[in-house]
Amino acid sequence: MKFDRVDMNALERELVSLRRDIHRYPEAGWTEFRTSALIIDELQKTGLHVRFGESIHVKDEMYGMPCSAALYECEKRAKSESSRADLIKAMHGGITGCIAAIEGGRPGPTVGIRVDIDCNEVEESKGQSHRPFREGFRSEHDNLMHACGHDAHAAIGIGAAKLIHAYKDKLKGKVIIAFQPAEEGVRGAASLTKAGHFSGCDYFFGVHIGLNMTESGSVAASSTGFLASTKMDVIFKGKSSHAGLRPEAGRNALAAAATAALNLLAIPRHSEGASRINVGTLNAGTGRNVIPEKAVMAIETRGSTDEINSYMETSAKRICRSAADMYGCEFEHRFMGKSGTTVCDAPLVEKTMEILRDVEGIKRVVRETDFGCGDDVTTIMKDVRKHGGMATEIVLGTPLSAPHHNGCFDFDEAVIGIGARVLASLAMGVSN
Ligand SMILES: [Zn+2]
CATH class of the missing domain: 3.30.70.360 (Alpha-Beta Plaits)
Known part of the structure; x- marks a missing residue:
């Protein structure tokens, strides 16, 4: 689909600068205070309805929560680095992440999307060949770095939300975009899933960049080999x-x-x-x-x-x-x-391939890629299926400067604009 109501060049520039902002202040699982506040602020400014804080989580299912001293320090750090201390206050105790919902102008199915927003415990490179260092957005936090592309995922989620919002009169049904904390260590999905955010989803899409897909403009409609x-x-x-x-x-x-x-x-x-x-x-x-x-x-x-x-x-x-x-x-x-492990639903994968072929910037669509690692998106996918929906995890291609979870990890930022268009096209297209 074409998004001609939106100035795509301006949006892409904005998303890249959001990605760089998030990259510069990385936060590990359950401490994404500043990151969540930035996302909420950005979505609210667009006029979107966003939920956050206690109401979106089930406390007993928030796995691997850091100790209270660590949470306190991270919350304090986030407040000193953010202009939205009011939002951070509502996440006290590690209740991070947020859920944006867009109601369409016409009746139809519910589509769920998940993007993860936490960083890794990795020291970022100070090498001249490492672009984040060279261009001044290297991590400000010792031993913390976005080395898995979740900074891109957050920006892609914001971009998709903005695009869908701009076309909500044409949207059939409803779209929920979950900005999930604590994916690293597979800790965050259980709480959001138990809270029932995805139980009503007819279709669900997860997304990751660069997993065994290293060509710009390529995309896999599904993933296999979840561990x-x-x-x-x-x-x-x-x-x-x-x-x-x-x-x-x-x-x-x-x-x-x-x-x-x-x-x-x-x-x-x-x-x-x-x-x-x-x-x-x-x-x-x-x-x-x-x-x-x-x-x-x-x-x-x-x-x-x-x-x-x-x-x-x-x-x-x-x-x-x-x-x-x-x-x-x-x-x-x-x-x-x-x-756990899971498989993507074949009928949804077919439909996804069809929609992806018409997305601007996509040069090659493949049916599947080998995911090759674990991701708690499978917890959500299993829940969607249990309630009668279908789910898939797509992978967006991008060249990488180093492997995931490495201090020199970086990617082609063009994947952000493409990712936003991909998710918005899928959300809008799957109900037609
Ligand atoms: Zn990841």
Whole structure:
């Protein structure tokens, strides 16, 4: 569809500058205070109805919430970097994200769209070849960076909302655009899903940039190969003691954790499909001459089916428990997030391909791409299907300067304008 009511060049420029603004102030899962406020402010200025704060979440389903001290610091930082402290106040305690709704002028189906808005815990490059550094929008926050393109997703969501809003008299039915917090660590979708935002959706579209799609102007109408994943913090509790005077009185939590770490990587492969395991962090001990009392590891498992991920999770817990036992330590695990695997609905994929062929800027449409990692969009997709709707996850092509989750990650910003047109075209077109 053509969006000739809107000055597309001006909109694209505006979306790129929003992306750069979001990129410069990245916020990790459940701390997207400034990012959410910026999105809400932008949408409200356009005249859109936006919901945020407590009413959009189910508190018990907000997985992997940071500790209250971290939330406090991030909220304070966000207020100092935003002109909308009033909006940030409503997100107190990590209740971030927002939902925009556009009611059409004619009766019809409900279309759901999700974009994620959180960043990664990655230190951004200061290399001259890294454009965000060279052009002055490198992350202002240590060890935080938009290295997965969620800054682009947020801008694409804003652009789509503006385009659909401009044509709402022609829209049949209703469109909901969810700006989801805490996708990294697959933590945020469960809460929004449980709150029922997607249960009434006849059609649902998720979007990601650049996953195995590196050609500008290309788009995949669906994704395969979602990996199911479980995130856990594992805590080993031992006993401190003088390392010279009474080593036998101690219980070495670091030794237990190190033993667990190596053996976690040795879980036998599963014959029925792919599996992954990672020990991402290990923090232990207090001093050179003290038997370490505590060790904490952040680990994750993945599998190409929910069953294989379950196998990895069960094996991981057994190994941690046994390693703790070897050193006379206690073991405890904290659930931090989970997502399953799913497939996109074929009839919707067909329809999506048809619509995508007519979107300005799209040069090549493919049926599917290999997603190759986990995403809690699957939680939403399963819920939509459970309630009788259809769902797909599209992938927008863009060249990348480095792999996802790398400090040199960057993409072709043309994908933002294209993405906005793609989502708006799908939302408007699917009901025809
Ligand atoms: Zn991502």
